[in-house]
Amino acid sequence: xxxxxxxxxxxxxxxxxxxxxxxxxxxxxxxxxxxxxxxxxxxxxxxxxxxxxxxxxxxxxxxxxxxxxxxxxxxxxxxxxxxxxxxxxxxxxxxxxxxxxxxxxxxxxxxxx
Amino acid sequence: xxxxxxxxxxxxxxxxxxxxxxxxxxxxxxxxxxxxxxxxxxxxxxxxxxxxxxxxxxxxxxxxxxxxxxxxxxxxxxxxxxxxxxxxxxxxxxxxxxxxxxxxxxxxxxxxxx
Numbered sequence: 001x002x003x004x005x006x007x008x009x010x011x012x013x014x015x016x017x018x019x020x021x022x023x024x025x026x027x028x029x030x031x032x033x034x035x036x037x038x039x040x041x042x043x044x045x046x047x048x049x050x051x052x053x054x055x056x057x058x059x060x061x062x063x064x065x066x067x068x069x070x071x072x073x074x075x076x077x078x079x080x081x082x083x084x085x086x087x088x089x090x091x092x093x094x095x096x097x098x099x100x101x102x103x104x105x106x107x108x109x110x111x112x113x
Numbered sequence: 114x115x116x117x118x119x120x121x122x123x124x125x126x127x128x129x130x131x132x133x134x135x136x137x138x139x140x141x142x143x144x145x146x147x148x149x150x151x152x153x154x155x156x157x158x159x160x161x162x163x164x165x166x167x168x169x170x171x172x173x174x175x176x177x178x179x180x181x182x183x184x185x186x187x188x189x190x191x192x193x194x195x196x197x198x199x200x201x202x203x204x205x206x207x208x209x210x211x212x213x214x215x216x217x218x219x220x221x222x223x224x225x226x227x
Contacts, residue, residue, distance in 0.1 A: 032214055043206060043221040044157075051214055089156060099210040100147045103157045 002027040002097060004104035006090055012110040013080055021075040021107045023090030028068050034101070035064050035075050036089040044089070048075070080111045116140045117209055119219035126197055126226055134192045134222045136163075136207030142187035143209040148180075151204040151221075163190040163207075197226040 007022045023033070032051045036044040048057045048064040050073065056065040063076040077084060087108045091101040120135045136146055146163040161171045161182055169182035181193040194201055206221040 034216070036218075041223070044218045046218070049214070091157075093210075093216065098162070099145065099216065100159050100162065101157075101208070101216065102159070103149075105156045 002092065002094055002102045004090060004092060004102050006088075006104040006107050008107060009105065010108040010110075012112065014112050015080060015082060017080050017111075018076070018078050019080055019109075021077070021088050021090075021109070023073040023075070023104055025071045025073075025092050025102075027094055027096060028071050029095040030068065031093045031095065031099070033064075033066055033073050033090065033092045035062075035073075036091065038087045038089055038106070040087075047088075077109075080109075082111045082113045085109055085111050114139070115220075116217040117207065117219040119205075119207060119222050121222060122220060123223045124225070126224070128198055128226055129196055131193055131195045132197055132224060134194070134205055134207075134224070136190045136192070136209075136219055138188040138209050140217075141209075141211060143190075143211075144187065145210060146184065146190040147208045147210070148182065148190075148192050149206045149208065151206065157206060160192075160205075163192075194224065197224070199226045202226045 003026045005024045034049045035047040050057050050066040061078040066073045087106040089106045090104040118137045144165045148160045149157040151157045160175045161169045163169045163182045163184040165184040171177045184190045202225050207219045210216045
């Protein structure tokens, strides 16, 4: 059974800092890994999708890496801003459990002005 | 533009009543749709897989007689919460896979049962 964990559970940083969010998964037979952002009371905003054959994806100040063999992904946020404050969810879809996603518990990020 | 819509976005109902949530594909035909729920301060958990033309498959611990799923067409799946109770209050989100890579999530429906 796929299990996804995220560290840290919560993070508070001053504006301008670079930061790294971590995601680990137990079953490396994945189709892809996706990072989402969720604002309080809202739905999901897709940030980056990394296919199993890829090692990283970049979008603006965000960079996500994938090490499938070790079951790890990191989301790097450069020059953080107060608007980045949200919960960040990591999710994987896999060969052994169909196309649905298994989500991690999330990292709650607060960027202080 | 949006690929998936959900209706309603918010609903408040009284305990014992039933509530229907719609998930609609706006861009492509979907033979499979997924329903997730998210309790406060928790992550999303898969409830069931909705299959067009056949019965839905439910995850362990999800009561199929309480959460009725009807995949009425290739663009519409509905989730009906029957005899809702306060513990059913949650955020319900559907998603549509396209191929083995892309997946599109709806905006979610917040259900509050009083």
